[in-house]
Amino acid sequence: MDTRDAVRARGITKCFGDVVALDGVDLDVTHGRIHGLVGPNGAGKTTLLGLLLGLAVADSGRLEILGTPVERALAASDGVAGFVDAPGLYPSLTARQNLAALVALRDLETGRAGIDDVLHEVGLTDVADDKTRGFSLGMRQRLGLAAALLTRPRLLVLDEPSNGLDPSAKRQVHGVLTRLAADGTAVVLSSHRMDDLEALCSEVTILATGRVVFSGPLAKLASENRELDYRLRTSDSEAARRIAEDTSGVRTVEDGEPRQDADVLVVRGRVPALDELIARVVRANVAVRELAPVVSPLEAAFLTLTDRQEAGR
CATH class of the missing domain: 3.40.50.300 (P-loop containing nucleotide triphosphate hydrolases)
Incomplete structure (x- = not known):
């Protein structure tokens, strides 16, 4: 080879x-x-x-x-x-x-x-x-x-x-x-x-x-120091919200858009903090049905890095 x-x-x-x-x-x-x-x-x-x-x-x-x-x-x-x-x-x-x-x-x-x-x-x-x-x-x-x-x-x-x-x-x-x-x-x-x-x-x-x-x-x-927004769908969104607000490095995001799904929460944080959030949600016997980035890690990095480069020209 x-x-x-x-x-x-x-x-x-x-x-x-x-x-x-x-x-x-x-x-x-x-x-x-x-x-x-x-x-x-x-x-x-x-x-x-x-x-x-x-x-x-x-x-x-x-x-x-x-x-x-x-x-x-x-x-x-x-x-x-x-x-x-x-x-x-x-x-x-x-x-x-x-x-x-x-x-x-x-x-x-x-x-x-x-x-x-x-x-x-x-x-x-x-x-x-x-x-x-x-x-x-x-x-x-x-x-x-x-x-x-x-x-x-x-x-x-x-x-x-x-x-x-x-x-x-x-x-x-x-x-x-x-x-x-x-x-x-x-x-x-x-x-x-x-x-x-x-x-x-x-x-x-x-x-x-x-x-x-x-x-x-x-x-x-995804692993570098970059916060991402994730859609978190659970069996109990209110419990998930309370846990998120009590998890260091994680915050909930209100984007002003009306939500069709009451069981969906948008959370923001770095990957390690989000890992801790999911572990705490599961330990609280709340089912995690979906965890997906609102914007993909590649797209988020693309926007951040190219905007930074354009601003520094």
Whole structure:
């Protein structure tokens, strides 16, 4: 097994005229992991993905992909696949013909059976012989993923792969990405869908104004000194409220919105304090039916860190 990082970036800077798109970015992506890239519009995500795909070269810093330094544009290592913005397709060709054209262009050792396999894997078998000009956004995204799979990548780079996907298609794509990671492929994906990132990624990098404001395991976001609001549903909300008000580090939250569920309480605190609250509620013989963040830990961290970075510009 390859013990080197699939991506190792140090001090990457990229400018477009007077605009600094990336400012001293460090990034490490490990084989067999799905790494999320998060940031507001204009944070530098697309620029960074383009560098990983070899579509551009950094102005300064050092970038290694699959153990090879990248020193010029259009010099992506073999084993890298994916798309930025949207997959490039020939609209007058069918899905199958688009993939066959890629096989011929890249001189891949893949026949019709291999093309059919990847179409099946992304759920496009039924439209394999339809021209792509009539494809929805979600179908185009899945065909772009199928094209990447044909190359058997060791590093897969995807820009908003869940765009336009219905729940069934999203589950299918998630399954493909999870399987690839389990087989040792490194996956880097950007998304504005925090639920997708939390379902898929073990690690995230948050960018704001071209700089990294956080990079590490998802679990670290929730465990750091950050208060979160949680919906607490119990069998006795009044008893739960009294316990919450008596628990150090926890306070109840009144958001001014009328509540449909009388058994729901919103509480705020850090993770250790919330753990203590739940333990005390259970000891009081009050059933805990639900404990869920009002805003996910990733979204809360995203808002806090990017707002802080924007304010400090």
